[in-house]
Amino acid sequence: MIKRLSDDEAWALLRAARLGRLGCIADGAPYVVPVNYAADGACVLVHTLPGRKLAAMRANPRVCLQVDDITDQYHWRSVIAHGTFEEIRNGVERARALGHLLAQFPELTPVETLLAGDVAAPAPVVFRVRVERLTGLVEN
Amino acid sequence: MLKIERMTQGEIVALLLRGTYGHLGCSRDDNPYVVPMNYVFDGRFILFFTTEGTKTEYMAANHKVCFQVEEITDERRWSSVMVTGRAEPVSAPAETECAMRLIVERNPTLTPALNVTEISAWTRRNHICIYRIRPDACYGRKTA
Numbered sequence: 001m002i003k004r005l006s007d008d009e010a011w012a013l014l015r016a017a018r019l020g021r022l023g024c025i026a027d028g029a030p031y032v033v034p035v036n037y038a039a040d041g042a043c044v045l046v047h048t049l050p051g052r053k054l055a056a057m058r059a060n061p062r063v064c065l066q067v068d069d070i071t072d073q074y075h076w077r078s079v080i081a082h083g084t085f086e087e088i089r090n091g092v093e094r095a096r097a098l099g100h101l102l103a104q105f106p107e108l109t110p111v112e113t114l115l116a117g118d119v120a121a122p123a124p125v126v127f128r129v130r131v132e133r134l135t136g137l138v139e140n
Numbered sequence: 141m142l143k144i145e146r147m148t149q150g151e152i153v154a155l156l157l158r159g160t161y162g163h164l165g166c167s168r169d170d171n172p173y174v175v176p177m178n179y180v181f182d183g184r185f186i187l188f189f190t191t192e193g194t195k196t197e198y199m200a201a202n203h204k205v206c207f208q209v210e211e212i213t214d215e216r217r218w219s220s221v222m223v224t225g226r227a228e229p230v231s232a233p234a235e236t237e238c239a240m241r242l243i244v245e246r247n248p249t250l251t252p253a254l255n256v257t258e259i260s261a262w263t264r265r266n267h268i269c270i271y272r273i274r275p276d277a278c279y280g281r282k283t284a
Contacts, residue, residue: 018215021163021208023172029204030165030172034212034220066163066174073249078176107142107216 005136026056079136147280162209166198180246185272219282
């Protein structure tokens with residue numbers, strides 16, 4: 001039977017996971033990419049390199065982050081966080097956010113995440129998604 | 141050093157054919173919505189079924205969708221494909237049956253054990269909506 005997750009259960013899943021699918025709108029159409037993230041209070045932190053998703057979120061900051069924990073087709077939990085994209089430009093805040101991300105993903109130094117073949121690697125962008133609404137379902 | 145490459149069209153198609161599970165992205169009034177979804181790729185279309193609800197409302201409001209499928213070994217070894225296109229409801233009886241058969245063959249535990257003649261009746265009884273995504277572009281990235 002499929003049931004709604006309580007707020008606490010939904011937040012627990014969002015805070016425990018590290019991989020989600022970020023949904024945004026690019027040119028009027030949905031755009032979904034897997035991202036590693038770190039939960040930070042009522043926000044999640046993500047880093048990325050400039051590209052299509054960043055351009056899309058700068059144009060329309062409405063985003064969602066979907067996170068699931070699937071054992072099999074009849075045993076799963078899934079949450080969707082609706083929120084707002086906020087680029088972290090302030091140097092102190094950016095350093096703190098990057099520190100938080102790197103503590104969780106020590107191998108994923110953002111400056112090392114390059115699209116092979118790009119000559120000049122642009123600086124990674126750090127952003128948060130401020131979660132405004134979180135809903136979740138569970139089947140077990 | 142983590143390097144990321146573009147996937148070739150051949151690699152993208154192969155990944156879509158191997159996969160059984162992905163994430164559907166819909167949007168309405170410029171708000172995105174993402175849900176996990178079992179699917180089958182028949183070489184032309186991405187086929188999936190769902191019951192009526194938020195997803196079907198979103199797709200009725202805006203046919204433009206995307207479908208993302210990934211294979212993740214760990215945080216340093218992964219590939220991910222995204223298909224963008226148009227979601228079309230599949231409603232003609234012959235098409236419905238053909239699509240359901242493909243979906244159930246690929247995801248045998250998705251429905252109660254049904255023989256071929258029972259699939260259509262089960263689909264109707266459970267208010268199942270079948271959709272296909274007609275791709276207009278495919279993108280893929282993988283770790284080098």
